[in-house]
Amino acid sequence: MPAVKTFYLSNIINSKIYSSTHKVIGKLTDIIVDISFKRPKLVAAKVKLHNKTKMLDIEYFNIYKKRNHYFLKCNKIDEVDVKHDNFLFLAKHILDKQIVDMDDKKVERVNDIRFAILSTGTFVIAVDVGIEGLLRRLGIARPVNKILKPAGINIPSDFILWDDVEAINYHHLGIKLSKPLSKLSTLHPSDIADIIEDLDRNTQLALFSSLDEEKAADVLEELEPEAQVSLIENLSTEKAADVLEKMPADEAADLLDDMEEEKVEELLSEMKTDASEEVRELMKYDEDVVGSLMTTDFIHFRENYTVSETIDMLRKLKPEPATIYSLFVLDKHEKLLATVSLRDLIVSESETKLKQIMNENINFVHDTDNTNILAEMISKYNLLAVPVVNKKMKMLGVVIVDDVLDKLMED
Numbered sequence: 001m002p003a004v005k006t007f008y009l010s011n012i013i014n015s016k017i018y019s020s021t022h023k024v025i026g027k028l029t030d031i032i033v034d035i036s037f038k039r040p041k042l043v044a045a046k047v048k049l050h051n052k053t054k055m056l057d058i059e060y061f062n063i064y065k066k067r068n069h070y071f072l073k074c075n076k077i078d079e080v081d082v083k084h085d086n087f088l089f090l091a092k093h094i095l096d097k098q099i100v101d102m103d104d105k106k107v108e109r110v111n112d113i114r115f116a117i118l119s120t121g122t123f124v125i126a127v128d129v130g131i132e133g134l135l136r137r138l139g140i141a142r143p144v145n146k147i148l149k150p151a152g153i154n155i156p157s158d159f160i161l162w163d164d165v166e167a168i169n170y171h172h173l174g175i176k177l178s179k180p181l182s183k184l185s186t187l188h189p190s191d192i193a194d195i196i197e198d199l200d201r202n203t204q205l206a207l208f209s210s211l212d213e214e215k216a217a218d219v220l221e222e223l224e225p226e227a228q229v230s231l232i233e234n235l236s237t238e239k240a241a242d243v244l245e246k247m248p249a250d251e252a253a254d255l256l257d258d259m260e261e262e263k264v265e266e267l268l269s270e271m272k273t274d275a276s277e278e279v280r281e282l283m284k285y286d287e288d289v290v291g292s293l294m295t296t297d298f299i300h301f302r303e304n305y306t307v308s309e310t311i312d313m314l315r316k317l318k319p320e321p322a323t324i325y326s327l328f329v330l331d332k333h334e335k336l337l338a339t340v341s342l343r344d345l346i347v348s349e350s351e352t353k354l355k356q357i358m359n360e361n362i363n364f365v366h367d368t369d370n371t372n373i374l375a376e377m378i379s380k381y382n383l384l385a386v387p388v389v390n391k392k393m394k395m396l397g398v399v400i401v402d403d404v405l406d407k408l409m410e411d
Helices: 131-138 142-152 190-199 201-208 213-222 225-234 237-246 249-259 261-270 273-281 308-317 342-345 374-383 401-411
Strands: 006-008 016-018 024-034 041-049 052-057 060-065 069-074 088-090 098-101 106-109 114-116 121-128 160-163 163-169 328-329 336-341 385-389 394-399
Touching: 024 052, 024 069, 024 328, 041 088, 041 328, 069 342, 098 213, 106 261, 114 131, 121 308, 190 201, 190 213, 190 225, 201 225, 213 225, 213 237, 213 249, 225 237, 225 249, 225 374, 237 249, 237 261, 237 273, 249 261, 249 273, 328 342, 328 394, 336 342, 336 385, 374 385, 394 401
Parallel strands: 016 069
Antiparallel strands: 006 114, 016 024, 024 041, 024 088, 041 052, 041 121, 060 069, 098 106, 098 163, 114 121, 121 160, 328 336, 385 394
8 A cells, every 4th residue: 555645634534543563453533733833743642552541652553445444553552641732633723623724814623633644753734724624524415516527517626735824722721831922922903803803712712822022912902892791701800901001091090980899909909000090190181171082191391492392202212103293392290281293303403402492372172072072173183192181280191082083083
């Protein structure tokens, strides 16, 4: 019988295993791979031998094919220890599970797994997420193809190369990896949020928990409110508080507004004092007043700063794009004096003082104003960001139009 070079997991799973003398010695129930390789390498076979389960070294196995049937031959029974952080049971942990197609950035279900036998070992090269893979598992792909062929109909196959796969349920299954979910962390937060929303609840939590706090905070901002609350409620209090600290205070306040009071207090108590106090202040505002929409993250300068000093500070701060629509000039009591446009800053000489180019004719709102006033102001003056002050003109925050556009349109 000729040895094969490629095969599917469905070709061999639950197959009989023959000895070198052609006697049946057991049945294959799973394949164990080492995922520390670029492509998972087969290291062991889970075999049922005389009512006992053993993990046998895959090195002593050969796979043959005769008349469209696959045969497994074990030349030596040599047990191996598979209690390793990077070892994965393919049938148990990958087959029928949700994975992320990194190329198309979407969630798929694994219907089969394809292998290639090379001189250096046997490796997983792709997962089959198509209908053909499902029919192959059921053992009816060949007859169905035969029936449909005269009609010119082909069953679609859909493979994803392992290089483009991120398996995401390791944590849920109690597997600890040395490099968890490194591919997913490279995606844009909005792409990760879309993927999370397509996963089941346990896998959502496993994926989100694997992200570092900065990335998790960015992703959380992109999720729908229901998913935000679900994740924060199911994280450990310590991890949830760390993520909330990395979010803009207004985003954290909006999220906590949708949660039970007791849980909110637990999280705020776990957060660092300065971060939690900022969130508490924002949560005091009713949802129909401006204060509930503002972010407290804004950049301000003194009027005696030169253009050169201001630009140097912006380079150090590396602000988000939304926060440099307008630069605010405050006095020593934090009162709003004026604004400076980015354009005026760039075209002015480096030694020019801000007070020479600042605009003292400011459009602003009070934190206790009704949100209706914002829509009128933004429309009338074509503003991208609106400063928010208290009755003493102390600047408290800024309303970024992009962040509140949906809310204003609803109103």
